[in-house]
Amino acid sequence: MEHYLIENALSYPILTVLILVPLIGAGVTLFLKSDLMIKAWGLMVTVLTAALSLPLFFNWDFQTPKYQFAQLSEWFPILHLNYVVGVDGISVLLVLLTTFVMPLCILCSWTYIKTRFKEFVLVTLLMETAMIGVFISLNTVLFFVFWEAMLVPMYLLIAIWGGERKDYASIKFFLYTLLGSIFLLVSIVALYVKTGTFFIPELMTHTYSFGFQMWIFLAFTLAFAIKVPMFPFHTWLPAAHVEAPVAGSVILASILLKMGGYGFLRFCLPMAPAATNYCMPYLILFSVISIVVGGYLALGQSDIKKLIAYSSVGHMGFVTLGIFLLSDEGLKGAMMQMINHGVTTGALFILVGIIYERTHSREIADNSALGMLMPAYVTFLVLFSLASFGFPGTNGFVGEFLVLLAVFKTHKVAGAFSIVGAILAAAYMLRLVQKMVWSDSDGHAHHDHGDGHGDSHGGHHALYDLNMREAGTLIFLLCFVFWIGLNPKPLLDVMDVSVTHLLQQVSDGAQIIPTGGEHGGGHHASLMEWGQNIKQFFAFR
Amino acid sequence: MDISNTPSLIFLTTAIPMITSLFLMVSGKRPNVRESWSVIGAILTFLSVLNLLPYILSGVPxxxxxxxxxxxxxxxFRLDGMGLLFAGTSSFLWILAAFYCVGYMRGLDEHAQTRFYACYAISVGGAMGAAFAGNLFTLYLFYEIVSIATYPLVMHHQDKEGYEGGKKYIVYLFFTSKAFLLTGMVLLYMQCNTLDFDATGIVNGILPAGANRTLVTITYLMFLFGFAKSGIMPLHNWLPSAMVAPTPVSALLHAVVVVKVGVFSTARVMLSIFGTQLLSDTGLGIFTAYFVSITIVTASVIALTKTNLKARLAYSTVSQLSYILLGVAMLTPNSVTGGLIHITNHAFSKITLFFCAGCIFVATGKKDIKEMGGLGYRMPFTMVAFALASLSMIGVPPVSGFVTKWYLAIGAMDIHNWIILTILLVSSLLNAGYFVPVVIQAFYGKPLPEDEGLTTSLEKRPLILFMVIPLMITAAFSVIFGFYPDLFIRLVGAVDKGFFGHIINGIAGS
Structure with missing residues (x-):
């Protein structure tokens, strides 16, 4: 096993500590009394986790594709099941994203969450443990345990602190994800039966028959496509986003959606390379549909949160597109896009949370003409919106440019469709900004003279500008927007070797040709033909 | 020459307007302080650009x-003559516009003046960045900054018309930049693995020798239509709509900064990315020349039909911008010189015309040409400046527009293209057709019944003087540049000493 791992050389077991600190923190929360203490404690624990995760970046070995900071200890020897954690260039960035976003989740809920704060901090910290766990597990069982462990806290977040239709949204989220999980479990068991190991790096080295690859590929893909979410499995996302409290939306957008992309990179590509190559045209097709449909649906929304939720579908379409182009730029672009989406969309949801606290409405119409009233808020809104649609110089541009570069190199028609998505992204974000900063085209701001219509959303809420806590949260994220946008090299360097290694795995494994084998040749032949047709259409040769 | 501090010198030209905008925002409560910052920022920006002139003339890269x-x-960032020409023009005119704004905005008692001044400064800063961009990405970055910063200026009045104009503006500009410019950049990077401009000159371009011609053509078209700010037809429609903005915006931004960023970017891409060699080999150069000729003639014809003065000026701008592209697209040393110096010549003349239109509006509230009968006697300085600038537009010697047309005509003859020469003549006639009537109306036209018998001068109020003096200065410069275009020709020549060799030598000899 040492072949795949580089033992943790730091003075403390860093990855294990990262999952234990929030867990212990959650335990301690139970004994705290006052709300303020709980809040402060939650913030402290998450900040501590973030601080503890920093050595991952500063002690990073840029030369190796191996799993670094690894730790291995026996768990169930009888099943050859070990506790094994480690990070490579792909997962380490997502771990850092998680640890850095979580303190912001506590901060942006400071006054947003009004009831049951103890449970809220508890659930959030549990969530953090589970999410970090997913990214660092190098063992399929461990991975699955953490994967499932995320479900319940997230369900609770939506179901307890959610909006009006929280029951519907939380159940929909739960069922969709659970459905995916079942397929995940099936493939994990199948892989174990085939190879006798749960160790992920080892599973990647086995060569499976094409038929087997197809089955596990489809099962994994279904699970991750729901999580990403990819069209047509995206319908749970707007519901969940709209009803979730601000912290829930941020966690969902910034981290949970990344699990899908991460899953593709960790399981589908290296374990079923032949099947990946074979199914690549279909996945490109669905990614492009996600990009266009997500953008199109976002354009028509009158609910700010829904708009951003649909924009996530489009953005994550870029991620899956980048992944399944199976090229260096594509994979790097997809990774960058995942991190950027985490930063930018997280910030946008925080912005929505801030305005919701003041006007108690998520409708664009009720939150229009804020320019004069909340200049600082509006400045942040504009900057993050620009980042969201890939304004040059912001983080959004880097990911978008790399994915577009990859897609135009091999699939020009798909590229043209993704450009449509990029145009739509600019359109819906600019429309949102225009309406929120100034007003509707009739020139009336609703809350300026809302006294007449007597509803509670009318004229009297206090539209005070950002306070220090809110501004601090946003400035922190804004630093990342410009840092990644102007100097993405450190991040690209971190993932470089791992991405090259992954592509090597895929191209090595792609040699297996579908010969029919176990599952009937004719079936494959016709599927193959369809795939080729799609590929040719996109490639425009 | 000390090279060590020079990177910051180029950066200063962009940084000063941006920092100025911060000062403007902070001092929003005190108008006098705010407007002083605006003027000081403009002067400093111009000085920082002027500071770079010795480097160009001595050929230090x-x-x-x-x-x-x-x-x-x-x-x-990279310094070259073309960039300096554009940056110098924009920053110098910003100084005059800064004074003019005081007169206009106070004269009409406009709202949200702080936002106005801040966005104005950012737009100019964006243009400075675009002028000195050393590669396509930087150019794109500043091009987009200009788009964003000018939006609040276009919809400044925040009424239905303003929002509609602003919407059209942003839709045209962002649609084209996302759909065409971004695609073009990606396609270009695919072929060259870099977005850097050709540092050696304007002949070779950066595309590899064996590049696929179809792909090159598609990439080129993406850029031609991607920079919609150049007002090329059929993507010109945002410009007349943007005239809902206050006149200083129309004057500095929609006659100089914004539109010239578009034209400058297109010219830059044609010369520094594709290079004259490739464009003439593929025939894309002459295609572009014909294509923009359509814009030149059509826009002039539309301008004839407009009686709103600003609308007429807007269509005139659309037409004149295409002269610049026409010159570049003919790809001969003479025509490229003519095209590029038209950036400056048109800027000074057109800003004069817009300044006049705004001054008339503030002094009398008139927008329509038909209402301006006899105005020449009440606003003599304004209307004389207008007449001089009109002569420049038409291309009458000795006003600066003549120099442009002279070089363009020589260029057309260099390539033995009678069609383009004819178009230049026809377009000059059309220009005369829509500018001369305005001047005639002002001096010989019958005043409106309610203005009958009024002879008092309208140019004596202090606020109006804030507007009249700048427009007199720009008109004077229009004439001066007609006599002394040498500096600009040398600046253009510095872009590629080999290509423009005989023109520079000719000037040095005379």
């Missing part, structure tokens, strides 16, 4: 990379 985003994609 200056470039600096600030951030690298991906190999070949970076934020990079």
């Amino acid at each position: 200056l470039e600096h990379t600030f951030f690298t985003i991906y190999p070949g994609v970076c934020v990079k």
Whole structure:
């Protein structure tokens, strides 16, 4: 096993500590009394986790594709099941994203969450443990345990602190994800039966028959496509986003959606390379549909949160597109896009949370003409919106440019469709900004003279500008927007070797040709033909 | 010459307007302080540009990379004559416009003046960045900054018309930049693995020798239509709509800064990315020349039909911008010189015309040409300036527009193209057709019944003087540049000493 791992050389077991600190923190929360203490404690624990995760970046070995900071200890020897954690260039960035976003989740809920704060901090910290766990597990069982462990806290977040239709949204989220999980479990068991190991790096080295690859590929893909979410499995996302409290939306957008992309990179590509190559045209097709449909649906929304939720579908379409182009730029672009989406969309949801606290409405119409009233808020809104649609110089541009570069190199028609998505992204974000900063085209701001219509959303809420806590949260994220946008090299360097290694795995494994084998040749032949047709259409040769 | 501090020198030209905008925002409560900052920022910007002139004239290359985003994609500034010509023009006119704004905005008691001044400064800063961009990514970055910063200026009045104009503006500009410019950049990077401009000159371009011609053509068209700010038809429609903005915006931004960013970017891409060799080999140069000729004639014809003065000026701008592209697209040393110096010549003349239109509006509230009968006697300085600038537009010697047309005509003859020569003549006639009537109306036209018998001068109020003096200065410069275009021709020549060799030598000899 040492072949795949580089033992943790730091003075403390860093990855294990990262999952234990929030867990212990959650335990301690139970004994705290006052709300303020709980809040402060939650913030402290998450900040501590973030601080503890920093050595991952500063002690990073840029030369190796191996799993670094690894730790291995026996768990169930009888099943050859070990506790094994480690990070490579792909997962380490997502771990850092998680640890850095979580303190912001506590901060942006400071006054947003009004009831049951103890449970809220508890659930959030549990969530953090589970999410970090997913990214660092190098063992399929461990991975699955953490994967499932995320479900319940997230369900609770939506179901307890959610909006009006929280029951519907939380159940929909739960069922969709659970459905995916079942397929995940099936493939994990199948892989174990085939190879006798749960160790992920080892599973990647086995060569499976094409038929087997197809089955596990489809099962994994279904699970991750729901999580990403990819069209047509995206319908749970707007519901969940709209009803979730601000912290829930941020966690969902910034981290949970990344699990899908991460899953593709960790399981589908290296374990079923032949099947990946074979199914690549279909996945490109669905990614492009996600990009266009997500953008199109976002354009028509009158609910700010829904708009951003649909924009996530489009953005994550870029991620899956980048992944399944199976090229260096594509994979790097997809990774960058995942991190950027985490930063930018997280910030946008925080912005929505801030305005919701003041006007108690998520409708664009009720939150229009804020320019004069909340200049600082509006400045942040504009900057993050620009980042969201890939304004040059912001983080959004880097990911978008790399994915577009990859897609135009091999699939020009798909590229043209993704450009449509990029145009739509600019359109819906600019429309949102225009309406929120100034007003509707009739020139009336609703809350300026809302006294007449007597509803509670009318004229009297206090539209005070950002306070220090809110501004601090946003400035922190804004630093990342410009840092990644102007100097993405450190991040690209971190993932470089791992991405090259992954592509090597895929191209090595792609040699297996579908010969029919176990599952009937004719079936494959016709599927193959369809795939080729799609590929040719996109490639425009 | 000390090279060590030079990167910051180029960066200053962009940084000063941006920092000025911060000062403007902070001092929003005190109008006098705010407007002083605006003027000081403009003067400093111009000085920082002027500071770079010795480097150009002595041929010291200056470039600096600030951030690298991906190999070949970076934020990079590079100094060359073409950029300096544009930056110098814009920053000098900003000084005059800063004074003019005081008169206009106070004269009409406009709202949200702080936002206005801040966005104005950012737009100019964006143009400075575009002028000194050392690669396509930097150019794109500043091009987009200009788009964003000018939006609040276009919809300044925040009424239905303003919002509609602003919407059209942003839709045209962002649709084209996302759909065409971004695609073009990606396609270009695919072929060259870099977005850097050709540092050697304007002949070779950066595309590899064996590049696929179809792909090159598609990439070129993407850029031609991607920079919609150049007002090329059929993507010109945002410009007349943007005239809902206050007149200082129309004057500095929609006659100089914004539209010239578009034209400058297109010219830059044609010369520094594709190069004259490739454009003439593929025939894309002459295609572009014919294509913009359509814009030149059509826009002039539309201008004839407009009686709103600003609308007429807007269509005239659309037409005149295409002269610049026409000159570049003919690809001969003479025509490229003519095209590029038209950036300056048109800027000074057209800003004069817009300044006049705004001054008339503030002094009398008139927008329509038919209402302006006899106005020449009440606003003599304004209307004389208008007449001089009109002569420049038409291309009558000795006003600066003549120099442009002279070089363009020589260029057309160099390539033995009678069609383009004819178009230049026809377009000059059309220009005369829509500018001369305005002047005639002002001096010989019958005043409106309610203005009958009024002879008092309208140019004596202090606020009006804030507007009349700048427009007199720009008109004077229009004439001066007609006599002394040497500096600009040398600046253009500095872009590629080999290509423009005989023109520079000719000037040095005379």
